[in-house]
């Protein structure tokens with residue numbers, strides 16, 4: 001299994017940092033949204049689809065980043081007046097609000113000032129004072145964002161937004177639309193921890209997507225065999241700093257202002273690709289991204305209850321701090337356990353056993 005991934009990685013590295021073509025395969029490695037990305041597509045429309053994908057993700061980065069001062073989000077964060085943000089951003093903020101309500105505030109883009117206080121926007125990491133966190137938390141909550149007519153958005157004073165928990169998922173929805181437009185039937189897209197696979201591999205088999213072992217960057221807890229699907233992983237191991245022998249990661253619990261410590265080390269959310277006529281609106285990629293962040297915050301019990309409620313259609317893999325891997329039954333035939341990983345594997349079904 002490891003050899004398979006090492007080989008895949010070598011194939012990616014052999015292409016270098018620019019686009020490359022090999023036997024009908026078109027591929028590009030690029031850096032955007034603060035992470036490394038790859039798109040690999042096959043068939044007639046692959047070349048233009050790969051070029052358009054790189055351009056599209058860069059366009060979204062310029063639009064949605066809050067560390068680029070000229071982005072729409074930075075302008076919104078800097079001002080207090082009403083601002084017309086354009087329907088694309090309005091629709092994304094509206095989706096974020098919906099997922100915030102659905103997760104009882106576990107996913108909340110107004111967490112921005114708290115994320116900054118921990119240093120995750122500047123890389124000047126620190127543990128903030130409780131009094132500072134208490135003050136910042138008074139500006140956190142969906143009620144502080146006002147979505148008006150004609151794409152006007154108003155933020156309450158001192159409220160800011162951070163789309164880091166949802167932007168890559170939205171980008172994957174947009175990339176799916178590009179691949180569909182260009183007639184690409186086989187592709188794999190990795191936008192950091194946000195994966196989208198289109199169709200199957202050129203040889204007709206399913207794409208293999210590794211779920212990383214949060215405790216071992218070279219290892220996997222298992223492999224998902226997917227066709228036409230989004231798979232998004234959130235984990236405290238993806239970004240963190242250490243102080244006084246303690247690890248502080250980048251996924252903040254809006255209830256406390258502290259990095260979420262609810263017993264999970266990673267959450268992977270899986271959902272099918274969008275309908276063929278997708279136009280790149282926030283879809284299943286966006287949902288998977290919002291929910292992977294939210295379920296990580298919620299912890300095992302609430303995440304399982306949320307999945308069982310069936311309000312949203314998705315599957316998940318939870319890795320717990322105490323060494324278990326929980327896989328929902330919709331992934332039963334798609335998830336291959338990693339022999340010798342040391343984890344105990346459990347299947348979660350709709351009704352509690």
Ligand code: AMP
Nearest residue numbers: 106107108109164165234250251252293
């Ligand atoms: P992800 O890797 O998708 O789980 O997103 C993590 C990123 O989302 C962080 O780096 C922050 O920018 C932002 N974030 C942190 N905590 C939250 C939260 N509770 N809700 C929404 N976004 C968050």
Ligand code: MG
Nearest residue numbers: 165289290293
């Ligand atoms: Mg996310």
